[in-house]
Amino acid sequence: MADRRTGTAVHNRPGPARHVLRLVVTVYLVLLVAWPVALVGRNAFGNGLTDLEGILNDPDVVHALRLTVTVAVTAVLINTVFGVGISLLLVRYDFPGKRLLNALLDVPLSVSPIVVGLALVLVYGGRSGWFGPTLESAGFQVIFATPGIVLATVFVALPLVIREVVPVLQEVGDEQEQAARSLGAGAVQTFLRITLPTIKWGVVYGVVLSLARSLGEFGAVKVVSGNVLGQTRTATLVVEEKYLNFDKGGAYATALLLTLVAVAAIIVVSVLRPKEPR
Amino acid sequence: MTSATLAPDRPAPRRTVRSGRRLTRASGLGLGVAMLWFSLLVLIPLTAVVVTASDGGWAEFWATVTNQQTLAAIELTVGTAFLVTLINIVMGTTIAWVLVRDDRFVGRRVLEVLIDIPFALPTIVAGLVLLSLYGPDSPLGVNIANTRVAVFFAFLFVTLPFVVRTVQPVLAELDREAEEAAASLGASRFTVFRRIILPSLTPAIAAGAALSFARGVSEYGSLVLLSGNLPMRTEVTSVRILSSIENDNLEGAAAVAAVLLVISFVVIVAVDVIQRRVVRRG
Structure with a gap:
């Protein structure tokens, strides 16, 4: 310096x-x-607080917000467990096809959300999907129901935790883990006591980014949700519906809530993340 | 090393993985479960798109893809994404330069946050956001809603972070001695930039440009409210696929989707090749 x-x-x-x-x-x-x-x-705030009060008193909007939060939290949990696990495997182990898997994990970032939705419908669709009819006859509906929305959200946010955790894992190396193991610690103990604390911040950034992405997913959710009012309509779908039905105030008020969450996520990450490496 | 900023789509050269241990029984089981989940979620559904697209044979696929309205949509999407990528190459590199080298500029922290907004903002909100400045109620008095300019603006907005975030860490780590040597030998600032800095940045710029192009081509949400989705004029490929889905024409949707998947695939391979070259050099 x-x-x-x-x-x-x-x-x-x-x-x-x-x-x-x-x-x-x-x-x-x-x-x-x-x-x-x-x-x-x-x-x-064009009409004062009326629009904001309007959407917060609208049971359908409140339901949509609840659904969005539930879906996002579920998707983030799944992606965090999967992301940390696959990062450990990629960095610490050797197996055939590792390089291919490494490249494939980034695919969700460059696939159109509409294609994501279509792909899920083709496999899990109740009428003509590959697995859909079987699942449905077992009483498990995926498409046009909450599981489909969760799947779509998990798909689009999949690489975010991995992208944060892998560089940290590579940087710290595995000397400490080996030391812990040679002193008799089991795999679980090593992970909880040594690995997890060192990758803590990587995981936190990944979770915050995934959360922002998950709350805001629109295209893929639109295809798989069916957009049923009061059932499978999410917050981003509310923005579209309100705007197209000439309720611009309601659309902007809902958009404001989503914007505040997004900006908060960015600021949290930029404050937490150390400005200079090391 | 981690870059100093929130970098959602920076390339991951650090992921060219060093050799590790061999799989134990537990980690092998973990890998199996992870692969099963990844297959059910990503690999099988994407395969289904390609299989469905080829169900009707090559002739039908070709007829769907070269349908006049579909071709117009693909042309508009690819053309606009290309143009936007060119602008991102210039503006993204400039922004990265100001963020890294202009260390007396007090507004840098604010700019840092602004650059990440398009990544975190829901795409439908991004469309609404642009509409409020460039739509019918624009305080500037311009109205680009329902025109091709709207598609251009939407792509420009959502692809903003890519080149900036790939170039920034590389620029920050660049060794300045060569620049100083060149400057002390009388090279002008422009010559220093062109001959010394630019060659080291080129791989990062290329990777960012590829990501920005892929993002533009696959964009959907920000256009819904902004572009009007007029057939032959402002309808992009994703919208075209969606209207096929809504008309219950899943085969047609899959055919066009397969074209987008091929474009994404080419881009991913390009980024991978570029990064391998960077790693070899570094």
Whole structure:
């Protein structure tokens, strides 16, 4: 750090180019992100608190918010257990196909949410899906019901915990784990006492990011949920429905709630995460 | 190392995995369970898309995909995603530069948060957000709703973090001695940037660009309220797939979805190749 500061006096003098760059970047981000997002707040309070009170007193919206939170929490729990487990396997063990699995785990990030929904319908759809009719005759409906919404949400947020935990695991190495084991600790004890504390923050970031992503999933949920009012309609679907039915106030108020959660998640992560590695 | 920021879609060169232990019985069981879950959730459903797409044979697949309205949607999606990616390459690198090198700029913390907003914000809200500044009630007096410009803006918004977040950590770790040497030998700032900095950033920029392109091509939620989804004009591929699903034409939907999957697959392979090259160099 020290030599970086002394050595680059030439570069650190703010020249005109630097001011131009600052200006360009700031204007770009204000026009693209800051101003539009700020307007959602303004539009949500356009009629004072009426719109916000309106949606919070609407039993269907409250049901949608509850469903969204339930689904998101379930999806995050599943993805956390799966993510930590698969990260440990990827970093600490050797097995055939590891490189392929490593690449496949990122697939959900670049698949369109509509394709995710379609893929789940093709397999779990009650009428013509591969497994759907069998599951349904066993009394378990997936598509157009809560399990489908959970599956879609888990799918889209799948890589987030893994992406946070794997780098941490690789950085810390496994000397401590080996030491614990050589002193007679069992696998569970080693994991709880040594591994988990060291990857704690990676897991926390992953959970916060997954939560934000899960609360906000729209396209995949739209395909698999059936969007039934008071049953399978989630918060993001409420935003769409309200806006298309000319209840802009209600749409903006619901959007504001979702925006606040998203921004809170970003701020939590950026405050918690150490600014300089090491 | 972890990057200093929230970097949802940075490439993961650290995941090119070092050799580890061999599987024990317990870890083998864990791997089996994890693979079963991953197959049921991701692999089998995605396979179902490809299988369903090929059910009717090549001729039917080709007819569906080259249907005039579908082709228009694919063209619009790929074209706009490409254009947006070019802009992201320039603006993303510039933003990363300001965030890393302009350490006297007090607004950096705020910009950091702004860049992550498109990642965390629900896409339907992203559409609503853009509509409030560029829609019918715009305080700026512009109205891009239901035009192709709206598709462009939506893609620009949702792909903002990718190039920034892939370039930023690489730029932060760059050794400055070569730059200083070049500068002391009389190279102008522009020459230093072009000859010394840019070559080291190129793999990161390329990886970010690929991710941004993939994200743009697969975008759906932010367009619902913003673009009007007019056939032949503002309808993107995802919307086209959804309307097939809603008309109970799952085969047609799967055919177009397969095209998107191929695009994602190509992008993933490209990123993987680029990162391998980076790792070899580093």
